[in-house]
Every structure is written in structure tokens, then in C-alpha cells.
Amino acid sequence: MTSQTTVADAAPEQPVPEPRKGLRGHPWLTLISVAIGVMMVALDGTIVAIANPAIQKDLGASLADVQWITNGYLLALAVALITAGKLGDRFGHRQTFLIGIAGFALASGAIGLSGSVALVIVFRVLQGLFGALLMPAALGLLRATFPAEKLNMAIGIWGMVIGASTAAGPIVGGLLVEHVNWQSVFFINVPVGAIALVLGLVILKDHRAKNAAKSFDIPGIVLLSGAMFFLIWALINEQKWGGWGETKTLLFLGLAIVAFAVFAFWETKVKEPLIPLSMFRSVPLSAGTILMVLMAFSFMGGLFFVTFYLQNVHGMSPVDSGLHLLPLTAMMIVASPIAGALITKLGPRVPLVGGMVLTAVACFGMSSLSSDSGNLGMSIWFALLGLGLAPVMVGATEVIVGNAPLEHSGVAGGLQQAAMQVGGSLGTAVLGAVMASRVNNDLPGKWAGAGLPKLPPEQMSKVSDAVAVGVGPVPPKTPPQIAQQITSVAHDTFVSGMGFAFTVSGIVAVIAAVVALFTKRGANAEAGAGVGHI
DSSP states (O other): OOHHHHHHHHOTTSOOOOOOSSSTTOHHHHHHHHHHHHHHHHHHHHHHHHHHHHHHHHHTOOHHHHHHHHHHHHHHHHHHHHHHHHHHHHHOHHHHHHHHHHHHHHHHHHHHHOOSHHHHHHHHHHHHHHHHHHHHHHHHHHHHHSOHHHHHHHHHHHHHHHHHHHHHHHHHHHHHHHHSOTTHHHHTHHHHHHHHHHHHHHHOOOOOOTTOOSSOOHHHHHHHHHHHHHHHHHHHHHHHHTSTTSHHHHHHHHHHHHHHHHHHHHHTTSSSOSSOGGGGGSHHHHHHHHHHHHHHHHHHHHHHHHHHIIIIISOOOHHHHHHHTHHHHHHHHHHHHHHHHHHHHHOSHHHHHHHHHHHHHHHHHHTTOOTTOOHHHHHHHHHHHHHHHHHHHHHHHHHHHHTSOGGGHHHHHHHHHHHHHHHHHHHHHHHHHHHHHHHHHHHHHHHHHTTOOOOOHHHHHHHHHHHTTTOOOOOTTOOHHHHHHHHHHHHHHHHHHHHHHHHHHHHHHHHHHHHHTTOOTTHHHHHGGGTOOO
């Protein structure tokens, strides 16, 4: 039996939903409806990166402006996720999902019509806020609609959609930018959003738990939002500010810690808290949250370098680099539903541990890639990474959402998504710092060893910045032989740094495998009333 079945048996006053025969509230039709909306948001997370150079050129934007196109979206999404989940718990997940879909599609259309980078950034922030509304609501709808014995399979397909959409972003974005224009990257969300909205109006059924809070924890919302803002802001700007030891970075990290501490204290005092801390007495829920952070650290942080490796070292176009990631996408598509079935049969522990072990093996394997590695070697490691990630995406999500009280399923969905955002941001920031450090240490020696002319410190620093993303900084009118030497040194140094970064990712994945050992089913029943029943 699954953990949900155990918990439901312990609390018969909240029966597990049964499949319906009609359209309204039908579990599998509900899954299709929410999957289309989630696909739109997940695709947008990676598709826009391909469009950034075209936006920069067309609107005359600075590098900082282009960074804000991504960072504004990320900040809004990460800060608002848990609060948005609470809104779903209070007013119904159907309502918040439909508002999120409509708002996200309209904001996307507005970006395509924008004539300035400032407007693009403003509407990207709105995209993030509306995306935060619909992501936790999607999980809340699945949790409330599916019977316990089928929930793992549903979340498996849901995870498959997210993984496939995320990996497909560079391919779709590359095709649209190359053959249409950068605006089409955003306009595509309008018809997709319209389809999801119509399906949602016809199919989705409102579910509200009997014990849902009747008031809002406004101070809790402010404190948590502030803490998330300080944390994500520090992670986004750490490299620009000069590293982890710089005053500004330490200041914002310190503010985040203080805000989280005050938030935790406040939640123990308020009558209806934003996040009932008693939820974390559940071993699976706490372990699942940590696991999601560590998984996103390894996956998103490592994937950040893969795109530079494929495009700048191997010279692939955005479309070609996306196609080379198809083994990762395909394996997630195939493995996610299978992982859901295995988790239903075996429980979460074995698939989660096995998934993180495979992820670690893939990361260690990718640390061995060189500047002339062939397609077969890359494909093997990408496929193994997808195979490892699938059970973790499914299992950790099920552990978090499935073990939370039904009246807090929206908060749990927001917690799951927030954990992914924090983990991904942390992975990108930490591994970026690892890469920069390795490049700064190795580049001067490799540069001198190749017989290239010595550069002053300021110029070498600029060269290091280019090498850290795999670019060979060849000045104009450089003789071909010297240009080849510069490019070779740059690529060798980048690959060395990438290998070290993937080694760190592998170590983090091993730690995640240990955390996965603490997952188990039936945690709510064991924790008793302090955690709450569904």
C-alpha cells in the first residue's frame, strides 16, 4: 500500500477521492489539463535563454538588462511559490490554477508586444508571479483528485512533463528564434494558455479541505517572502559582487538567515501559520524537501555548463545542442511513469536511493568529458542522468505532497517547487564559483605553457571570464596559429573546470542518496496528530 492509503485509513473523515465517470473532476482528464499548463511554465524556464541574444540586439539592451529578463522571472517565481500555494488552499486550487494560466498567457503576449527591455522585464516578473500561482495548484489538484493507489503514477507523468519541457526548451526556442523571431518564443504561450484555460474550465473540479485556514498569516508571508528574496538575490548576484566572501554577498545571506529564523519563530506563535512547522515532523516530508534541493543542485547546476560545453566548445547551434540533450529528455519521458509504478509497489526509499546513485554516476561520468569527446560518450551520460532523475522527480514530489495534510497540499506543492528553485539557484551559483576558481587557478599556467604572450592582471581577468563559459577570447586580426592556441587553451581550461564542477555535483548527489535513506511511507500515521492527517 502507498503512504497515502495508510494515512487515509487513519483518518476516514477525509476519504480518498474516487475516479469520476464524467468530465468534471475526472482524474486522468484533470492530469491532462494541469499538464498543459505546467508544460507552458516549465518550457518557459529554458526557452527564453535562447532568445536573450536576439532580444539584446533588437532592443539595444545591456548585459545587465538581459540578465534581469531571467532573474526577474526567477525571483518572482521563487518568492511567491509558497504563498501562492496557501492561496490555493484557502480559495481553491481550481481558481488559482485558472488565474495563473490566464495571467501567464496574457503576460507572455504582452512581452511579445513590448518595444523596450524595461517592459519585457516587468512582464517577465508578472509571468513569474502567475507561474507561482499555477504550479502548486497543479499538484494540489492531482493530490485531491487521484486515489492513493494511482497518485504516484500521476505524479510520474507530471514529472515527465516538467522534465521533458525543461529539456525541450532549447530546441523549441532555437527553432522559433532562427525561423520566426524572438517574440514568437512568448507568443506561443498564448494559444497554449487558451487551450489549458478552456480545458480547466470544463474539466477541473474545485477541491477544498474542511480544515483549510480561514485567515492569512500576513507577517509570515512578508517574512518568508523577504527571506526568499534575500537568499535568491544573493545567489543570483554572488559572482557579480565578487564571490562568497564579499561584504554584500554576506550581508544578503545574513539577512536571509535572520528572516528565516524570525519567520520560524513567528510560525510557532500564530494561530493559523503560513507553513505549519509541525509538517516537518514527518520524516518523508522533511527528507523529500532536502532531497529536492540537492537534486536540483546537481541537475540544474550541472546542466548550466552543458549548454556552454555543447555550443562554445563543440561549436553547435542552439538547436543542435538541444538535440544532443534528447537522450536526457527521452529517458525522463520513458522512466518517469515507470518510476511512479515502482514507487507505488516498493515505496519511495529504493527508487529514490537508486535514482540519486545513478545521478551521481552520471555526474562523475560527465566530469571525464573532454573537448573532443564523441557523441556516443555524451549520450550515455545524458541518458543515465535522465534515468536517475526520473524517480527522484516523482518520488520526492510524492513524498512532500503526498505526506502533507490535505488542507496544506497547496503549501506542500509550493514547498516542493521552492525547493527546486533554491536548489537550482544554489547549484548554479556554487558550481559557477567552483568553475571560476578552477579557471583562475589553471588558466595562467596553461596560457604560459602554450607560449602565449603574458597578459596584465586586468586583461587576464577578462580572458578568464570568457574562458569560464567556454569561449576562446581571440582578438581581431590574430594570426590563425595563435588563434588556434588561444582557443585550445580556453577549451582545455573550461573542460577542466567543468569536470571539477561535475565532480562536486556527483558528491552532492551521493549526499542526496544518503538523505533518501530516511524516506519511508506512512510517516504521517507514525508522527501522529502533531503532523496532521489527511
